[in-house]
Amino acid sequence: MLNDRFVPTNSFIELRKLAPVRQIEAAQLMIAMNKFSINYAKSRLGATPQSQLADTSQPKKLSGLSDTQIALMENESANVDKEYRLIEESYGSDHLDLVVATACADIG
Template identity: 60%
Template sequence: MKQLRQIEAAEIMVAMNKYTVNYARSLLAATPASQLVNPEKPKAAKGISQQQLELMERESTNLEREFRLVEDSYGTDHLDLVLARGYVSKLISNTRVIRYMKMHHAEFLPELRKITESDALTS
């Protein structure tokens, strides 16, 4: 693999928390020829046809693109969730809101409490 593709592959391995030789080989097999040091040398992939290899390359490219989109929006999405959680916490601490929720929407109250008690957004 060319240097930039090696960095991408390492980033993918870190993001997926997979550090096996087989996973690295699958990333190599899914690497387009344009990102290989020796593109004319055929990639050795046991038990995989050329058609399957091309399909893996396309799927890998699509997956990487989707991963980058999610990665780009993660910070903003996380901030929005933290702000929403704070707002819900403030509402839940209001006795008038609690009384109204118990009278008209009691089924939502336990779920709103779970949101405010969740530690998932604090890390």
């Protein structure tokens, strides 16, 4: 998915710490946000629950963040992911409604 994008090597190092399904989700978000930096990859790792890491036996190591801050970031990320999916699902029909409404306004 990221072959045709300029992605720093260090970003891939962070993505490899995620489980395969989570890697795909992270890559999709990187493409949607057009952000491929190491810091964005680290933020995706930080927002990933322990159960979605490649090695679930090793705890996440995020310098400068408390366990409470990490938990908050995981919850917020899950909410944003859900909202993004909802928007993505309704985008086609919303766009069609907008085109029809614009066409009707031009006619009337």
